Amino acid sequence: MQLQASWSRYTKVTAICLLMIAAMDPGVRLAGAAPAGGGTGKAPAPSAAAAVPDTAFGATASPETGGSTVALTSSPPGTRQRTVTFAQLGQTNGLRLRGTEGAGDVNFGVRLDQTVASALLRLRYTYSPALIPNLSQLKVYLNEELIAALPFSKQDGGKNLVQEIPLDPRLLSGFNRVRLVFIGHYTMECEDPMHSSLWMDVSPQSEIVTSTQPLPLRNDLATLPTPFFDRHDNRDQSVPFVFGAPPSPAVVHAAGVVATWAGAIGDYRRTRFPVSVNTLPSKHAIVFATNDTLPQGLNLAKVDAPTLRMMTNPNDSSLKLLVVQGRDAKDLETAVLALVSGRAALSGETTRIDALEPLPPRPAYDAPRWVRTDRPVTFGELVDNPSDLQANGYMPWPIRIQLNLPADLLTWQNAGVPMDLKYRYTPPVKTDDSSMSVTINDQFVRAYRLRPAGASTDKSHTLVELLADGTTADRREVRIPAFQVAARNALSFQFAMEPHKEGMCSQTITNAAHSAIDADSTIDFSALPHYAEMPNLSFFVGSGFPFTKYADLAQTAIVMSKTPDTAELETAFSALGQFGRSTGTYADRFEVLDTTQTDRFKDRDLLVIGGKDAADLLVKWGKNLPLIIDKTRRVLTTQPQSYRGDGAMGSAFAASRVGPARMDALSQGPLAALVGFESPVSPSRSVVAINASSDDTLLSVVDAIDDSTRREAIHGDLAVVNGERVESYRLGQTYFVGDVSWWTRIRYHLSSHPILVGLVALLAAFAIALKCFGWLQRRASRRLEQ
Template sequence: MTRHVLISLLALTLAGPIAVAAPPIASAGPAERTPLAASATVTPLITSRTQTFRQLGAQAPLNLHGGSGVAGVSFGSRSDEVITQAKLKLRYTYSPSMLADLSHIKVMLNDEIVAVVPLPKDKGSETQQLELPLDSRLLTDFNRLQFRLIGHYTNQCEDPANSSLWAQISNTSELTLTAQSLSLVNDLAHFPEPFFDRRDFTRLTLPFVFAGHPSIGTLQAAGVLSSWFGAAAGWRGARFPTLLDSLPASQHAVVFATNDQRPGFLAKYPSVKAPTVAIITNPNQPARKLLMVLGRDDSDLKQAADALVLGQAAMTGPQVTVAGIKLDAPRQAYDAPNWVRMDRATKFGELVGSQQDLEVSGQQPDQIRVNLRVPADLFTWRSRGIPIALKFRYTAPAKLDGSRMAVAINDNFVQSFNLRPAGQGGEQSSLRLPLLDDGLFASGNEVLLPAFRVGSRNQLQFQYSFVLPKEGNCSSTGNDNFRAAIDPDSQIDFSGYPHFATLPNLGFFANSGYPFTKYADLSGSALVVPAKPSSSDIEAMLTLLAHMGESTGYPALRYRLVTPAQIDTVKDDDLLVIGAAAQMPLLKQWRDRLPTSVDGSDRRVADSAYSANSSFGWLNAANAQPNTAILGQTQIQAQGRLAALLGFESPYTPGRSVVVVTGSEPGALGQALDALDDEGKVAAMHGSAVLIRADNVVSQLVGPTYQVGKLPLWTWVWFFLSERPILLAVMAVLAVCTFAFAILRLLKAVTARRLENK
């Protein structure tokens, strides 16, 4: 039996409280107990959570086509709990043309059939809803819930690919899991569990706890750890609710404390004599744990946080002390682990979690998806395209029968390949993802795609489609065990392109954290927070650092955190300013540079001739830059929360950027964080100002622009002239005249010489 099966049987037989022994956390000696030791008995904590299929990753309804269509979703089971009950609320629709006595949908959990859903003919035109219990004993660490359509439309000769054979599972279907907490030992060997569990597919929500007035040094150490958690959480997203001088009631949490500055509940906790990391039981809920980052002062906290993210592999036991930490040289620009390589071609095997992610099976299998993260300032102007050396394998058809493999990027079709009897595609399948639209077709394997299709975050999609051979008027059903794969040695090459961009563009920041993520460790970046930050300000800071960690896949080891009074120390850095205008005197100081501003109920909004929402990727198209002049400004007073993202060139250093995350009040910053978690809203963020109110996002492109990066001389000349067509025309006329004048002088000289020879 699996670990979860054994634990499930044990948990279901328990009738009383669970006994737990809390190992002591010592500072002065091995026998000294912490005053926060848990009681001898712990009442099990029962939790229930409901997730829609959309939250589990199904961005669209699950479509089942053909006689044996398959689709599904995945979910995990945390290590600190055992699932005692699972329930599925299924919403589905199916074709009324299928035979009710032969057609059905098999529901499978980890490849075992748990239910069979009948398909009555008289209900095929309606959306159906069905609740199904799932056997929790079948659950493991990672689980796959699949739906297989067994469809028939006639009792005689039938085509498994007939359009009458279909069913659709709504992505609003829900999975409800009831779980019982497990008693965990205080052992850092399991870190990052239970604070982050990779089996948990929901957004990471991890409270950070501080003293009533945390220092800037303490917050900087916390930012390092939050960025690491953001990188670990990845696509799940991360939020860090902030508590000042209090503990969460029923959650795991991270606590930062020095000997002189600590939350009240740690008043009697022994002082530490070195940077320390410990794990203890949450006194408010013994089933939950506290990760303690401790030190004598702020410097110790920074060392403890750095050691936790860099040296966790060697940590065991309930407590460790840090003897020292040495950071290597700063990272190079654009070398983030999550981004494609800039110095060579990137193999597909480097872009996926495992080789199984590049394999599919079935007649109409799901897409193979390969995610690509590209630097936001990659300059692809006038490029013929991004080359892909594609290799793929598949179950070989007996003959060329119409089976195909289609390639797309970001759901935009690129090219398709016929699947030949050879069973594989090699170097002859090389193709390019062109970035300039100079025609419908190109020679060879080139397929043209407009530049705005390739952004900071991209996904290559490979869709196989197999055709069953026919015998007369009937399709053969003898072999539908088709398998296919993209070879992990396939490569995509982004090397050789310069880095150059026109700013401000808040879409770059929203998608990838640019320009701060140019260096994965955030070298050359500074965050500015109020002198006395509120819990909302701290949560915004920690979450934004996690957002950048998710982009780069690396912790922010070298960023700097300052208050407005310390701004002179970071004038040469890119600045991320966080806080409401009432708390940030810098925003009032920079008011003339901000055509749009939000200061409590006072709001000033600029008007221009151009809407950034219809930008059509203007920042990537050299000949399409709009007029960003300010035509007017409107000043109003209004109630209610309004959040804003603002971008402009640094007033201190040319070429450096300032991004401001602000709101009408500190609580409004949460609206900005929610918007940055929403893919649909992020797609609407562009230009120099983004206003967020309720569920609406409005982008503006007003005020001056500036350029960052370097171009080769010849490329820069053509780029410069492409923005000035009149100057280019004048230069062309002058060039023609000069050339004609030179030819005329040459002809005269030749004529004169001939006359002399006569």
Template sequence: MFLKKISLCVMTLLFASVAANAQNNTSSNIGSLVEVHKFDDITTNIYRYPFASLEWTDPSGGLALSGTQAKRNVRFEIRKDELVTGGALELYYTPSPALIPVRSHLNVYFNGLLIKSLPILKEHLGNKTFAKIAIDPKALADSNQIEFEFIGHYSDICENPVDSSLWLNISAQSVLVLDKQQLHIANDLSSFPTPFFNVTTNTASTLPVIFSDEPDSNTLKAASIFASFGGVLTAWRGVDYPVLINQLPSNGHAVVFITNDNRPYFLKDYPKSTAPTVEMTDIPGTQSNKLLIISAPTSEKLIEAAKALALGNVLFNGPVTEILGYTEVEKRKPYDSPNWIDSSKKVYFGQLTTFDGQLSANGIEPAPINVQLNLPPDLYFVNGSRVDMNLIYKYTKPTETGMSQLRFILNNHLVRSYPLKPDSQQDKISENLPIMGAVNLFGTSKVDASFIRPTNSLTFDFDYSNIYTSKKDECTTQAPIPHRVEIDPASNIDFTGIYHFTQMPNLSLFWQSGYPFSIYADLQETAAVIENTKDTEQLSTLLNTLGRIGAQLGYASTNIEILTKIDDDSEDVLEDKDILVIGNIPELLKDNDNVAIVLSKTEQAISTSFNSDNPNRFDPDKKNLNTTIRTRNSNGLGAIVSFQSPLNSDRTVVAMLSDSPEGLA
């Protein structure tokens, strides 16, 4: 059931120092560039990737191996526009002091190929040990796996695989070193989104967006659609859109929006377009940087080009594609985001997987099986709300002694545990999970609604009780058999009957899922207002925001309304929209005494912040005070404000304000 959301005339303010944000923008997942080598006009960069930046490491950033968990692996990706010419694995590891030297060793595999067997010597026992392993670039692919196999022995007879003396720790100080060369790829749109967006490695993308002059509303709408589509492509990796006016970036790829009458200096001689066109070309004077040119006869036609690219209903091939016929797709329905589950019907676990084998695990101690469940953010749980889950799972038979069990964990909270039966290999459980809402009237609810979030992790942890016995005078050594566990893809969870309702404003929902704009995945009931289109930081903030919302929804904002000028007709446009404001808030949206008072105080606080670019805003006689506070806030302040739309009580305004470009960043 779809209920209108209630917007209250309340404002939430978030001030944040940009210095911390600027530092956090440098992801630990990005390898640090340490050297640049140039031979015969070929540039090779040497990158160092800490183990903590690779996938599947422990929370410490390293790997812990044991007798029961003797094999562990990590993963890393290589961009399609990069060529690895060499490298090495700088491995730091510490073996248990109780191991038998030489008989104990560590095997290292790259993509299933054994490349090194490291014997554990007497001097290594209990000490941090270093080994450098060369990498054959021929063994690498786009997606790569490094596997470590621990062969540990502590006794000549009667070894117990669960003995606590069997361990080897691979340190987080270990580093993967890669010599990489940037490839000059062909100008072929069939390879899109490569090289403009990174969709293989776990690093964020940066793609400058170029306008020839301050963009009009149509050009900015086309750029907004493209930016949100980039968010869909990069997903959790993140994307940043610096905006440039009439200039090329100093390095890297870029996208430019042009019309026949409005183009930057470096494309003055570009042929005039007769239809919306997308072209990939080289940036002059660079070896491998590419320029994506989105052109059209008029700015209105630029929107068609952006939509065709985002929706994929035109075949893009070769260096240039003209869009001779574009067909509008049907508008999205409420809450049908591709990244959200459909709460109006049962959802099968097979629909929640993102890679093959996600619902299975094997080993003496099988790894937990995890699936992600993204819910519409305004599901409203009350006492008496219930979620049905039909769970079908298979497992190898446990021993009759001990307590083997399956634990069902929701967002790190234990919900249920089920025994694994020694006489069975399959079980089916139908759970009716009562939800505890804001007030628990009867004390019988089992799942607190606060455990449930827009993005949820469902964990199924099969825990086998392995019992090993030995006698003093005689013993029998038995090799443990790895277990195999599976969650049947036909298992399902059912949220039907849960209401959509929340009180507004709620900036946490905006941050988590772009709400309320994201109720419609194509943002058809959203209007973005940005009046100062000369300010590149404001333009970048708009594009980055829509890129993030696109990543959260899995769909481009093809039907968003962009307003760059507020006039007499704006009220009619904005009345039935949720509104995203970048920069100054128009007077039209201050048409409420409470809103005007709070906003004026907010704007005053921002305008009088101690920004280092404006050291003389205050009384010069108060130099000490000015200096002290200016140092604390030298990078500017930003605020995100949300309030009820003065044009419609059922609509919400979210505004991003700042005292400086740094604050917007």
């Protein structure tokens, strides 16, 4: 009995000690009886794919059903939580880990103006039920430091699991990488390292949760574009613009130049520019001020030259204000150009600009983010890092190259886009099914077999013998079908190699295969002329064409109301930000005009923005426009047309042409539209109008353009935005822009009228026959006279 009582006391003390140890452990707290490496098998609710904004962080995180949870203690005031999914970090399809050692990376950043208090990785995954638990595991690395090794259990194989792993803030920096290494084994002997049962899938809804606190930065212009844009932050941008008074067209132009610059450096991120007058937002903001329009509450002294100043927001010491200041709007222009073009020379709290000479006008189609169309382009010019053209493993991730092109390239009756492809790979031991396939926009182009060194019998290409690094070099002349080319393209090269082993149990090294696309491979779009049927709103929302034909917007005018409100200004700045995002550079040669300055519309592509004033201008231009929205009045008109729907990239997406000949109606509901038509002022010039029943409704068009799903629904010459719904139509007359030879122009336009071509051919044959008959008659007469 004493022994039994002693044993009972011992077990109780042991249990209490174990509970105390678990409570003191800062790591993972297990939920229920689930093992540390798995979960209960219940699938968690998927998180939203849209970007999740920062939220105040005070309470503990809600535990997931099943799996393990991390106990997050309450944080000091001002701490904010950010949750971002793998899909938002670029892994839209998640991670597919295969083989005995499959690996995948996810990159995320921490803003320079924030410090991380705590972080965790919420992993959602499924693994093969055929794995051996004692030999299989998932290794998790943070910036090359091993932070967790998750074992696999037999009962959880094939189930959707959730595991939360704390991330040590001391390991985090501005740029961070989470690497997942899958170690899988399905048998104890004679294992095939590429067996189909060796798999693990990581969901794109896996999340990285960070709890951050603001980190005050010094007032130094050398830190630009931080904190207004931080390259470590993959979220969409919001850069507030502040004015001391309603801005004049010249001040709007200066702010518009900054908008194009912010859009360019934001790259893939969507950029918005909320506008406020005499009010400081609770964000990092850019202030535009002249001596006559100094914002209240900033205590700014008047200046005698263009000036740039970094200062602390008087309402919040963690926020910064970039003040662009001058005596007048002309000084603002100079200060803005110094900001967007001379940033490398800026430093200190304040910089005074004594002189600045702008760059000369840019030629057409030279946007830095577009592929050159006047000469062959090497692949090395199209990637940021040469390592982007290399891959490792028998079934590596595809090598991808982004190709952004002008939207008006004519692909009609083109033999294809030539590509001189040079690639290297570890040669297989013997001839097998190893291959390299080429795709563009997920459409198959060609596939080539990877041959052993020196084993090629194909005389149509050159095969170089084994190189010093053990790889084989090969070269192919490829033609990409022109109809597969769009304005934005993803060119992919997928290597697939078969591992070889001599005998059942011989070992194969899974990472021994290497492959690469040579940087001096070329692709040539110079044979495609510039000629397109307009209007085409898909060109506008996709790449800003025709305005971005000149990257500096030299032939563009922004037309607004005489006194634009904040919604109208934000719409204009967002459109300019989209232009910069497409071209990759700032623009400073556009004009800002009001709706009454029609004498300056000539020889310009016009972007008309506004409600009542824009509607008055559209009504003045005529009754044949697709749609006019004037407060409660809607005028819809359909024109007879002969739309081709082919030839130029993107024009095959024809919008609906169904509509009344004319409809005039009154409606009280909100409505916004994007309308495209030929300029009534200058032939072959384009007008895109963002028209709405009210100024606030204008922003719904910007929201639709920013939304990738709704943006794909915008085509034709009219896109109506009503809430979350977008419907496109083609109701007006078409016209052509570009420059091709007269012979190509005739053939192109006649090709859509085969009956007319037949009649012309018959008439030509009849005329030739008459000519020949007359010549024979005259010849016969001369012979008879002799």
